[in-house]
Amino acid sequence: MAASFHPFRSEEDKAAFHSFYADRARAWPLPSESRFVDTPSGQTFVRVSGPAAAPPLVLLAGARGTSLMWAPHVASLSRCHRVYALDLITDIGLSTPGREFRKPEDLVRWLNEVFGVLEPDRPLDLMGISYGGWLAALYAFRFPDRVRKAVLLAPGGAVHRLSLAFCLRVALLCIPTPGRTRADRPGTLQRILRWMFADTLRGGEAGRAHVEWMAAQIDAGRFYARSWMMWSTVLGDEEWRRFSVPALLLVGENERIYSPRKVMRRMNRVAPAVRTEIVPGAGHDLMFAKGDLVVEKVQAFLDGDDSLRGQLRLEQVAVP
Numbered sequence: 001m002a003a004s005f006h007p008f009r010s011e012e013d014k015a016a017f018h019s020f021y022a023d024r025a026r027a028w029p030l031p032s033e034s035r036f037v038d039t040p041s042g043q044t045f046v047r048v049s050g051p052a053a054a055p056p057l058v059l060l061a062g063a064r065g066t067s068l069m070w071a072p073h074v075a076s077l078s079r080c081h082r083v084y085a086l087d088l089i090t091d092i093g094l095s096t097p098g099r100e101f102r103k104p105e106d107l108v109r110w111l112n113e114v115f116g117v118l119e120p121d122r123p124l125d126l127m128g129i130s131y132g133g134w135l136a137a138l139y140a141f142r143f144p145d146r147v148r149k150a151v152l153l154a155p156g157g158a159v160h161r162l163s164l165a166f167c168l169r170v171a172l173l174c175i176p177t178p179g180r181t182r183a184d185r186p187g188t189l190q191r192i193l194r195w196m197f198a199d200t201l202r203g204g205e206a207g208r209a210h211v212e213w214m215a216a217q218i219d220a221g222r223f224y225a226r227s228w229m230m231w232s233t234v235l236g237d238e239e240w241r242r243f244s245v246p247a248l249l250l251v252g253e254n255e256r257i258y259s260p261r262k263v264m265r266r267m268n269r270v271a272p273a274v275r276t277e278i279v280p281g282a283g284h285d286l287m288f289a290k291g292d293l294v295v296e297k298v299q300a301f302l303d304g305d306d307s308l309r310g311q312l313r314l315e316q317v318a319v320p
Contacts, residue, residue, distance in 0.1 A: 006225075007096060013223040020220055021094065027071045030078060039113035041106075042098030045087040046118065050078030055148075056124040057081035057302070058115070060132030062156065063229065064218040066093040069129075073287070073295050080303070081125070084118055088132070090228035092220050101228055104138055111139050115146060125302055127151035129287060134158045134232040140245040141235065150247040151298050152274075154284050157232025159249065159267060160258040169195065189215055196256050199282050199289035210288040240271040247274045248301040250294060252282035275301065 008014040033048040047067045050057075057077060061069045067085035070077070077083050087093025089110055090101050101107060115124065126147050128136030133155030140150040156162070169192045193211050200207040221227070235243070249267060251260040260278055267276045277297065282289040 007228070008223050009225045017092070017220060017223040018094075020216075020223075021066070021068075024066075024068050028068070029071060029075045036094075037114050037117045039110065039117065040098070041101075041110040041113055042089050043096045044089055044110070044114050045094035046114070047085045049074055049083045049085070050081050052082060054080055054082045056119045056122065057083050058118075058124055058126050059083060059085040060126070060128035060135050061086070061088060061091075062128075062130030062132055064092055064214075064221060065129070065132070066091070066217065069217070069287075073291055076295050076299070080299075084124075086114070088135075090230070091131075092217070092224065097228055101230065104230065104233055105142075107135055107230075108138050108142050111135065112143055112146070123148040125149045125151070127153065127298065128155070129153040130156040130284065131229070131232065137235065137243075137247075138233075140247065141239060141243050144244045147245045149302055150245050151301065152247060152249045153294065154251055154255060154257070154286055155232075155249070156257060158235050160263045161234055162232070163256065163258050166196075166257045189218060196283060197285040197288065199252070199254055200285040203289065207288070210285075237270045240267070240274070243271055243273050245273060247271075248298065249274050249276045250279050250286060250297065251276075252279045252284060252286040252289070254281075254283035256283055 005011045005014040008017060028047070028049075030049055035046045035048060037044045037046055045067070059067070059070050059074075059077075061067060067087050070083075070085050074083060074085065087095040089095040089097050090107065101110070118124075123146055126136045126140060127150070128134070130153070133152040134157035136150050137152055137155055137158035140147045152158070173188055173192060193215055194201060197207075197211050197214070200210050203210075249263075251263055253260060255263075264276050264278060267274050279286045279290050279294060279297075286294055
């Protein structure tokens with residue numbers, strides 16, 4: 001039987017994280033409903049905003065992001081959508097896993113359980129960033145009839161293997177090394193974020209605040225007893241050819257986790273249902289560095305004509 005403070009290290013760590021989370025939740029810019037959805041996979045926290053009768057849009061955060069990472073743009077997204085922002089069940093947040101998650105199919109099954117509670121009778125739009133973008137792609141491939149449109153923002157997998165430079169930096173942050181103490185971790189984390197979010201940092205004080213926010217979110221993992229997250233996978237060429245959900249893929253021109261141009265070339269070649277575009281002046285931080293532009297493109301895509309579903313490519317960019 002799981003301890004009362006599962007999945008945290010202790011009752012004290014649970015209380016500390018909940019205080020940290022509640023403080024950050026005050027930045028949510030509009031009225032919202034907090035829901036806990038119980039399924040066989042565990043308890044999932046969902047923050048709900050927007051008109052009840054509006055088309056549903058589910059938001060999947062990146063690693064260590066929680067539902068709160070959507071706060072800067074949820075007001076715009078909620079004008080014409082019923083927005084459900086989830087805390088991933090294998091990451092930090094208010095969701096609590098009720099079983100082991102060993103393979104990607106476990107995460108897809110969890111999402112399907114949650115969606116069956118939130119919107120049992122109508123298809124939904126699904127948007128994910130980074131790790132959440134990977135999950136969105138997997139779910140849309142496995143359950144195309146449940147997804148009207150998918151938005152993949154710098155997906156952390158699915159479209160291309162992660163770069164060696166990125167993997168080495170993650171390993172440096174996560175794997176204990178001789179002579180390195182816990183006090184060294186913040187400096188290592190800051191260097192990695194400066195490398196990944198260089199475009200955001202060019203935004204002055206506001207940019208630095210975004211990066212500090214992300215650093216604090218990542219460091220909140222210290223309250224947890226273990227990591228339940230798994231490495232992302234890449235969909236094969238044949239899987240992308242059979243991918244039938246109309247999708248928008250946005251990748252920053254300065255992306256570090258893989259080559260954006262290689263991603264564009266591959267998707268243009270094998271994914272007829274996916275519209276692709278490179279976002280200028282941004283990397284993996286495209287929602288921080290160019291958030292307003294990204295939201296504008298997303299809304300135009302979600303509001304556009306869906307009549308060509310699965311028949312032809314909606315648009316492609318020229319990639320040298």
